[in-house]
Amino acid sequence: xxxxxxxxxxxxxxxxxxxxxxxxxxxxxxxxxxxxxxxxxxxxxxxxxxxxxxxxxxxxxxxxxxxxxxxxxxxxxxxxxxxxxxxxxxxxxxxxxxxxxxxxxxxxxxx
Amino acid sequence: xxxxxxxxxxxxxxxxxxxxxxxxxxxxxxxxxxxxxxxxxxxxxxxxxxxxxxxxxxxxxxxxxxxxxxxxxxxxxxxxxxxxxxxxxxxxxxxxxxxxxxxxxxxxxxxxxxxxx
Numbered sequence: 001x002x003x004x005x006x007x008x009x010x011x012x013x014x015x016x017x018x019x020x021x022x023x024x025x026x027x028x029x030x031x032x033x034x035x036x037x038x039x040x041x042x043x044x045x046x047x048x049x050x051x052x053x054x055x056x057x058x059x060x061x062x063x064x065x066x067x068x069x070x071x072x073x074x075x076x077x078x079x080x081x082x083x084x085x086x087x088x089x090x091x092x093x094x095x096x097x098x099x100x101x102x103x104x105x106x107x108x109x110x111x
Numbered sequence: 112x113x114x115x116x117x118x119x120x121x122x123x124x125x126x127x128x129x130x131x132x133x134x135x136x137x138x139x140x141x142x143x144x145x146x147x148x149x150x151x152x153x154x155x156x157x158x159x160x161x162x163x164x165x166x167x168x169x170x171x172x173x174x175x176x177x178x179x180x181x182x183x184x185x186x187x188x189x190x191x192x193x194x195x196x197x198x199x200x201x202x203x204x205x206x207x208x209x210x211x212x213x214x215x216x217x218x219x220x221x222x223x224x225x226x227x228x
Contacts, residue, residue: 019145020115031215033217043201043219045216048215091215097166098159098169099217101146102153103153104153104154
């Protein structure tokens, strides 16, 4: 089976940096994905880490360490529009390749 | 390219009734997945279809069922509705179902908000 743990909520001010951790328990998976969801909206894809290391996409970066069963999403130069929920997800080989999401982290950006 | 569409957007039903939700994936996408989202449980996987075949199923009772048509459009059905079935039901499509890489990127529709009274 698999389980993905994320902090439930993070608060930060504009311009700050936020790191959202995702720890997982699974015997094998394809990669770690991150999705963003604004209130009332649908989740949208942010990033995908197939291999260990850092992937950078503009102000957002994502990191994966398979040996530590750990990944994170880094939000830099926070803007008010970054207030949203962020979900990590894996496609777990041991669970028939089902895509499983973490519980989500609500990020609140304050002026 | 048009995005994923879901109908209806909002639905109110009473306990014991049944409901059918529809999803049209992005053109060319053959994989369709369904999720239930509630404030307390987050995004819960319901099922996944690829080329009309159910490839994966989540831990939901048999009242929840689905199917995919030859044009990749998908429907899910919930019979004998319960109060706890009130949720946002999201459909997502992707190019492929298994493997590594960006082909697994899920494109979500706006969801159907189901309220069971």
